[in-house]
Amino acid sequence: MKLIQKIIFITFLSVTGLVAQDEHAFFIKSIHDYTLESGQCTEWLAHLSDTIGGRLTGSENAEKAVDYTYNLLEGMSIVDEVTKQPCKVPKWVRGNKEIGNIRWGDPKKGNYEAQKINITSLGNSIATSNRGVIADIVEVHSLDTLEELGKAVLQDKVVFFNRPMDPKKIHTGQAYGEAVDQRVHGASRAAAYGAQAVLVRSVTAQQDDLPHTGVQSYADGVEKIPALAISTNDANTISELLKKWDVTVYLKNSPEVMDSVISHNVVGEIKGSEFPNEIILVGGHLDSWDLGGGAHDDGSGCVHALQVFETLQALNYKPKRTIRCVMFMNEENGLGGGKAYAKASNEKGEYHMAAIESDAGGFSPRGFGCSGDPSVFKKFLAQAQKFEEFLEPYDLYIKAGGGGADINPLKSQKGLLIGLRPDGSRYFDFHHTTADVFENVHPRELKLGAAAMTSLVYLLDQIGLDK
Amino acid sequence: MKLIQKIIFITFLSVTGLVAQDEHAFFIKSIHDYTLESGQCTEWLAHLSDTIGGRLTGSENAEKAVDYTYNLLEGMSIVDEVTKQPCKVPKWVRGNKEIGNIRWGDPKKGNYEAQKINITSLGNSIATSNRGVIADIVEVHSLDTLEELGKAVLQDKVVFFNRPMDPKKIHTGQAYGEAVDQRVHGASRAAAYGAQAVLVRSVTAQQDDLPHTGVQSYADGVEKIPALAISTNDANTISELLKKWDVTVYLKNSPEVMDSVISHNVVGEIKGSEFPNEIILVGGHLDSWDLGGGAHDDGSGCVHALQVFETLQALNYKPKRTIRCVMFMNEENGLGGGKAYAKASNEKGEYHMAAIESDAGGFSPRGFGCSGDPSVFKKFLAQAQKFEEFLEPYDLYIKAGGGGADINPLKSQKGLLIGLRPDGSRYFDFHHTTADVFENVHPRELKLGAAAMTSLVYLLDQIGLDK
Numbered sequence: 001m002k003l004i005q006k007i008i009f010i011t012f013l014s015v016t017g018l019v020a021q022d023e024h025a026f027f028i029k030s031i032h033d034y035t036l037e038s039g040q041c042t043e044w045l046a047h048l049s050d051t052i053g054g055r056l057t058g059s060e061n062a063e064k065a066v067d068y069t070y071n072l073l074e075g076m077s078i079v080d081e082v083t084k085q086p087c088k089v090p091k092w093v094r095g096n097k098e099i100g101n102i103r104w105g106d107p108k109k110g111n112y113e114a115q116k117i118n119i120t121s122l123g124n125s126i127a128t129s130n131r132g133v134i135a136d137i138v139e140v141h142s143l144d145t146l147e148e149l150g151k152a153v154l155q156d157k158v159v160f161f162n163r164p165m166d167p168k169k170i171h172t173g174q175a176y177g178e179a180v181d182q183r184v185h186g187a188s189r190a191a192a193y194g195a196q197a198v199l200v201r202s203v204t205a206q207q208d209d210l211p212h213t214g215v216q217s218y219a220d221g222v223e224k225i226p227a228l229a230i231s232t233n234d235a236n237t238i239s240e241l242l243k244k245w246d247v248t249v250y251l252k253n254s255p256e257v258m259d260s261v262i263s264h265n266v267v268g269e270i271k272g273s274e275f276p277n278e279i280i281l282v283g284g285h286l287d288s289w290d291l292g293g294g295a296h297d298d299g300s301g302c303v304h305a306l307q308v309f310e311t312l313q314a315l316n317y318k319p320k321r322t323i324r325c326v327m328f329m330n331e332e333n334g335l336g337g338g339k340a341y342a343k344a345s346n347e348k349g350e351y352h353m354a355a356i357e358s359d360a361g362g363f364s365p366r367g368f369g370c371s372g373d374p375s376v377f378k379k380f381l382a383q384a385q386k387f388e389e390f391l392e393p394y395d396l397y398i399k400a401g402g403g404g405a406d407i408n409p410l411k412s413q414k415g416l417l418i419g420l421r422p423d424g425s426r427y428f429d430f431h432h433t434t435a436d437v438f439e440n441v442h443p444r445e446l447k448l449g450a451a452a453m454t455s456l457v458y459l460l461d462q463i464g465l466d467k
Numbered sequence: 468m469k470l471i472q473k474i475i476f477i478t479f480l481s482v483t484g485l486v487a488q489d490e491h492a493f494f495i496k497s498i499h500d501y502t503l504e505s506g507q508c509t510e511w512l513a514h515l516s517d518t519i520g521g522r523l524t525g526s527e528n529a530e531k532a533v534d535y536t537y538n539l540l541e542g543m544s545i546v547d548e549v550t551k552q553p554c555k556v557p558k559w560v561r562g563n564k565e566i567g568n569i570r571w572g573d574p575k576k577g578n579y580e581a582q583k584i585n586i587t588s589l590g591n592s593i594a595t596s597n598r599g600v601i602a603d604i605v606e607v608h609s610l611d612t613l614e615e616l617g618k619a620v621l622q623d624k625v626v627f628f629n630r631p632m633d634p635k636k637i638h639t640g641q642a643y644g645e646a647v648d649q650r651v652h653g654a655s656r657a658a659a660y661g662a663q664a665v666l667v668r669s670v671t672a673q674q675d676d677l678p679h680t681g682v683q684s685y686a687d688g689v690e691k692i693p694a695l696a697i698s699t700n701d702a703n704t705i706s707e708l709l710k711k712w713d714v715t716v717y718l719k720n721s722p723e724v725m726d727s728v729i730s731h732n733v734v735g736e737i738k739g740s741e742f743p744n745e746i747i748l749v750g751g752h753l754d755s756w757d758l759g760g761g762a763h764d765d766g767s768g769c770v771h772a773l774q775v776f777e778t779l780q781a782l783n784y785k786p787k788r789t790i791r792c793v794m795f796m797n798e799e800n801g802l803g804g805g806k807a808y809a810k811a812s813n814e815k816g817e818y819h820m821a822a823i824e825s826d827a828g829g830f831s832p833r834g835f836g837c838s839g840d841p842s843v844f845k846k847f848l849a850q851a852q853k854f855e856e857f858l859e860p861y862d863l864y865i866k867a868g869g870g871g872a873d874i875n876p877l878k879s880q881k882g883l884l885i886g887l888r889p890d891g892s893r894y895f896d897f898h899h900t901t902a903d904v905f906e907n908v909h910p911r912e913l914k915l916g917a918a919a920m921t922s923l924v925y926l927l928d929q930i931g932l933d934k
Contacts, residue, residue, distance in 0.1 A: 033635045167911070168500045170861055205911065364831070364890045366862055394637055395833055397862070423831045423890060425911045444634070444672065444892045 024390050024462060027315070028455045032394065034311050035451040041303040041310075042443045044072065045362070048302065049293030049438045056290040057330040058091030058261045065286045065302075066264045069327045072306055073268035078313035079325075080271045084264040087340035089330040091261050092124055094290055095254030098228060099132070102238060104245040117238075118231040120211040120291065121253045122183060122200065123333045124218065125227040132252030133158065133197045133226065139242050143181055143189050155194035158249050161186045162235050165205045165428065172205065172424040173360065176431075179203050180214070187227035188219035197226040197251055201235040203428065209233050210433040213289050215333045226253060263287075263329045265337045268309060272321040272461075279415075280460050281324045281355040282308045282453055285331035285338075285406055292436030296427060299438075300362030300446055302327050304420065307450035308457055319461045321353065328406035331359065335405060342409030354416040354460050356453060357404025361430075362441040363422035365452040367391070369402020373414040376465065380416055383466045387459050396452050416465070418456070422449055491857050491929060494782070495922045499861065501778050502918040508770035508777075509910045511539065512829070515769065516760030516905045523757040524797040525558030525728045532753045532769075533731045536794045539773055540735035545780035546792075547738045551731040554807035556797040558728050559591055561757055562721030565695060566599070569705060571712040584705075585698040587678040587758065588720045589650060589667065590800045591685065592694040599719030600625065600664045600693065606709050610648055610656050622661035625716050628653045629702050632672045632895065639672065639891040640827065643898075646670050647681070654694035655686035664693040664718055668702040670895065676700050677900040680756050682800045693720060730754075732804045733794040735776060739928075741787040746882075747927050748791045748822040749775045749920055752798035752873055759903030763894060766905075767829030767913055769794050771887065774917035775924055786928045788820065795873035798826065802872060809876035821883040821927050823920060824871025828897075829908040830889035832919040834858070836869020840881040843932065847883055850933045854926050863919050883932070885923070889916055 035041075048055075048065055055062040066084060073082040100119040105112035135156055140146060141163040146154065161182035169175035186198045202212035211229045218224045228251060230238075241247050266286065272278065284301020288294020305325045312319070329337035345352065356368070370384075371377055377400075384398040391398070402419035411417060422445070430436040502508075515522075515532055522529040533551060540549040567586040572579035602623055607613060608630040613621065628649035636642035653665045669679035678696045685691045695718060697705075708714050733753065739745065751768020755761020772792045779786070796804035812819065823835070837851075838844055844867075851865040858865070869886035878884060889912070897903040 032637065036634045167503045170499065170915075172911075364892050366833075395864070425831050425909055425915065429909075442892055444639075448637075448892065 024459065027458060028390050030315055031311055031454045031458065032451045034314050035307060035447050035454065036444070038314070039307050039311065039447045039450055041307040041446055041450050044303040044306060045295060045299050045441060045446065046438050048299040049295035053293050054290040055286060055288045055294050056092070057089045057263060057287040057333055057336070058258070059290070062263060062287050062329065066266055066329070069266045069286065069302060069306065073266065073309070073325060076309055076313055078270055078309060079268045081269045083267045085267050085341060085344065086262050086264055087329055087336045088260050089263045089336035090334050091258040092333065093256050093258060094121055095127065095256060098253040101250045102247050104241050104247045117234040118209045118211050119199065119228045119251065120213045121255045122213055122216040122227040122229055123289070124216055124257065125253065125255050126224045127254045127256065128197065128226045128252050132250055134248065134250050135196045137199070137238060137242065137247045137249050139239060143185060146189055146193055149193070151193045154190060157195055158251065159186065159190035159195045159198045160238060161198060161200045162239055164201065165203060167205050172428055175205065176203055176428060183214055183229065184217050187216055187225050188222045191223045191225045195225060197228070199228055199230045199249065202229045202232055204232060204431065206429045207232050207236070210435055212432045213291055214432045226251065228253060263336070265329050265341050266327040268325040270309070270319055270323045272319050272323070274320040275464070276322050277351060278321040278353040278464065279324055279350060280321050280457055281326055281352055281407065282457055283326035283328055283355070283406060284358050285328040287330050287332055289332055289432045291432065291434045292430070293438055295436050295438045295441050296361035296430050297432065297436055298331065298359045300441060300449065301358035303446070304358040304450045304453050308454045311450070311454045321461045323457060323461065331406050338406035338409050345410065346412065350413065352410050352413050352415040353465060354418060355407035355410050356418040356420065356456060357407045358420040358449060358453060359404050360420065360424065361422050361427040362446040362449060363426060364445045365396060365449045366421045366423055367397035367399060368418050368456060369399050369421050370416055370418040371401060371403045372411065372417045376414055376416060379466055386463065390459060391455060394452065394455070420449060420453055491926065494925060495857050497782055498778055498921045498925065499918045501781050502774060502914050502921065503911070505781065506774050506778065506914045506917055508774040508913055508917050511770040511773060512762060512766050512908060512913065513905050515766040516762035520760050521757040522753060522755045522761050523559070524556045524730060524754040524800055524803070525725070526757070529730060529754050529796065533733055533796070536733045536753065536769060536773065540733065540776070540792060543776055543780055545737055545776060546735045548736045550734050552734050552808060552811065553729050553731055554796055554803045555727050556730045556803035557801050558725040559800065560723050560725060561588055562594065562723060565720040567695070568717045569714050571708050571714045584701040585676045585678050586666065586695045586718065587680045588722045589680055589683040589694040589696055590756070591683055591724065592720065592722050593691045594721045594723065595664065595693045595719050599717055601715065601717050602663045604666070604705060604709065604714045604716050606706055610652060613656050613660055616660070618660045621657060624662055625718065626653065626657040626662045626665045627705060628665060628667045629706055631668065632670060634672050639895055642672065643670055643895060650681055650696065651684050654683055654692050655689045658690045658692045662692060664695070666695055666697045666716065669696050669699055671699060671898065673896045674699050674703070677902055679899045680758055681899045693718065695720060730796045730803070732796050732808050735792040737776070737786055737790045739786050739788040739790070743789050744818060745788040745820040745931065746791055746817060747788050747924055748793055748819055748874065749924055750793035750795055750822070750873060751825050752795040752804070754797050754799055756799055756899045758899065758901045759897070760905060762903050762905045762908050763828035763897050764899065764903055765798065765826045767908060767916065768825035770913070771825040771917045771920050775921045778917070778921045788928045790924060790928065798873050805873035805876050812877065813879065817880065819877050819880050819882040820932060821885060822874035822877050823885040823887065823923060824874045825887040825916060825920060826871050827887065827891065828889050828894040829913040829916060830893060831912045832863060832916045833888045833890055834864030834866060835885050835923060836866050836888050837883055837885040838868060838870045839878065839884045843881055843883060846933055853930065857926060858922060861919065861922070887916060887920055
């Protein structure tokens with residue numbers, strides 16, 4: 001059936017009030033057909049991640065991405081209003097490419113060996129001095145080990161956090177969550193015992209030469225020391241060497257924390273015709289780390305959300321509820337955008353009936369995870385069976401657990417918080433690395449994710465939440 | 468918990484007869500833990516697809532694969548018996564690399580342009596003469612169009628079948644099934660109208676330069692003509708050119724159909740302790756096309772099945788039912804192995820309670836599709852909810868529809884026929900091409916598939932089928 005025939009048929013179904021079940025199934029099929037055949041999200045993603053590139057909060061590229069997505073939304077006839085919502089965000093710049101070497105050998109004989117290591121500064125890290133850091137490495141596998149070792153062992157050393165991601169976790173996000181404390185808190189915890197710097201095993205289950213950056217956070221009142229990630233191959237090498245030798249490392253980086261700047265969320269809105277005060281949000285985050293093109297993280301989430309709007313427009317859909325497409329700024333290192341959005345929304349007394357974030361990559365969608373205030377979320381899990389009936393032909397489920405960093409601040413509005421759950425097997429191969437580029441996103445997988453998001457938005461808009 | 472502790476705990480649960488529910492959930496977690504952490508299927512696949520390489524039926528490589536997997540099974544202490552089961556199979560060899568060029572332009576002015584095209588012989592194709600084929604191209608989009616055009620148009624031409632795979636199908640296997648008639652039957656259908664050869668658009672939704680081979684089948688009583696596949700990029704180019712010009716093609720290939728040979732299925736068996744006459748089969752096919760390394764198709768299926776055995780061995784499992792690991796020969800061009808296996812099994816009066824084939828790639832498993840005699844299969848769909856309870860934490864479903872080419876001949880035994888359903892988004896990017904190599908299989912995705920298969924085998928063995 002041609003698109004125009006579909007539109008006519010949908011209109012016919014609506015006017016005649018034919019069985020809602022069939023209408024929903026038919027519309028969700030149209031969503032998938034349109035997205036898979038004509039969706040433009042791949043072109044948008046190529047622009048965001050190849051043409052613009054990495055979009056670190058506060059960078060010129062981040063502002064280019066704001067303008068680009070603002071213009072896309074402005075160009076859609078279905079959109080009633082587009083705004084750039086200001087938010088104060090930190091600005092951190094990487095500086096020169098980091099330099100790292102290790103040296104080991106028998107000090108009595110003086111026959112040292114040395115090799116380069118693949119490292120990258122963690123977000124918010126301060127720089128080493130101009131001379132760099134030279135120190136012996138102490139390997140640990142948890143933050144708590146530091147206390148056991150104490151100053152006697154750690155003073156003036158480079159602490160090397162080397163706990164790997166657990167390959168046994170079925171959801172890789174969980175394994176990531178369990179390993180990432182070393183990266184986020186390692187520097188301040190080690191600094192408290194006099195360490196000069198920290199090297200953190202990249203948070204990935206892959207064995208390769210790519211260092212993975214990501215946010216790290218200094219605790220108040222503790223000296224700031226440089227914090228860098230190291231590739232898993234090099235981490236394994238050092239760990240092996242340490243079984244036989246003392247290993248000395250040389251590290252040099254030059255990042256800078258600048259003054260905060262004003263950046264923007266981009267917010268597009270379609271006003272609801274029947275329940276305009278019940279808002280359904282779809283979103284992703286515009287900012288990314290600087291190493292790659294932010295293709296999976298989270299260019300994919302942004303173009304998923306944009307595709308929801310474009311598909312609804314192509315299918316001539318008139319929502320009952322207000323639907324917002326939000327490109328958040330600064331998810332990676334501060335959540336400035338998410339917090340500003342929730343604050344403004346709360347001040348206006350808004351109610352987000354549901355917020356759906358896509359921030360787990362552009363892989364084949366497996367379904368949705370949802371959370372929120374227990375009063376709403378538990379009721380929805382029962383209701384979700386009704387939704388799943390329509391999602392089942394697309395192999396999509398709705399399960400408990402999920403949301404998104406940018407939408408979590410909306411929790412107090414007591415609506416649903418929902419995260420798209422793509423297949424997670426490959427996400428942490430690319431996450432926060434130079435490999436997070438457009439060519440590593442599969443066009444079909446990306447489009448399936450957009451179609452899944454659009455289908456859920458449609459069902460939420462049509463059916464609402466059981467009271 | 469360490470593996471040995473797990474084994475003790477499982478034994479404890481068995482001995483004490485503690486709640487079967489918990490025991491099943493715990494064992495399936497152990498299956499996943501072991502496979503993800505220690506499964507050897509990636510190493511086996513590297514050997515099959517990199518070290519041995521493409522394993523066309525009747526080739527030396529195919530026999531190497533027989534020996535390799537036979538030896539692997541022989542080396543497993545859990546296996547009671549390993550056999551090489553003879554089967555008569557066709558032997559087709561590709562010969563030299565195919566040569567293809569197109570030429571177009573204005574014959575009045577004599578200013579022709581020309582370019583090379585990416586082509587590959589389809590399986591069973593005969594060779595062109597030594598001089599090759601030179602003819603004008605006629606593009607069609609379906610087999611039925613041939614009758615409309617008739618000899619008047621098709622005589623002495625090269626028929627170019629150019630119907631693309633439908634990107635809208637959610638399961639790419641369905642889109643493949645709908646497009647593949649051109650490849651399988653195109654040559655004989657076109658020969659009936661006097662065509663000299665056929666060129667078939669590669670059955671993939673990707674746009675690239677890779678020609679995809681695959682089986683084609685000559686009808687009895689019709690002249691055999693050469694049949695070749697062409698890359699989707701070149702197919703699009705020719706289609707565009709044909710809108711303005713006559714396009715002439717030059718094709719030369721040199722495959723040969725040799726005498727049939729004897730090859731082998733490899734069959735490993737663990738004898739059941741309680742119901743030895745109820746057989747549960749897990750399998751894949753050893754043979755592959757020659758262009759790549761047969762990594763997804765179907766090295767992955769073979770190592771999935773082998774991993775089932777290795778994992779059960781590592782967990783010290785003693786099955787109640789007989790479990791067979793079968794590496795079938797000749798799935799790609801004749802099903803010689805599958806037919807020989809079923810024939811021998813039927814002659815012995817065996818009953819395959821369930822046969823599970825993995826032949827859709829080494830991608831993240833989504834679940835299982837099942838079919839079979841209605842009397843059994845419909846009852847199982849109701850029972851499957853019990854199974855799904857245990858599979859749900861691993862995001863695995865059981866749905867209607869599926870099986871496998873090699874196990875389908877077992878249908879008359881009225882057991883279940885089950886196909887592993889991996890995510891299909893990327894399968895036809897690699898299928899039957901030079902890109903079907905080990906590096907394009909993700910180790911984690913491969914292992915998840917093996918763990919899914921093992922879990923289902925375990926549940927079928929423990930619970931059996933509702934009578």
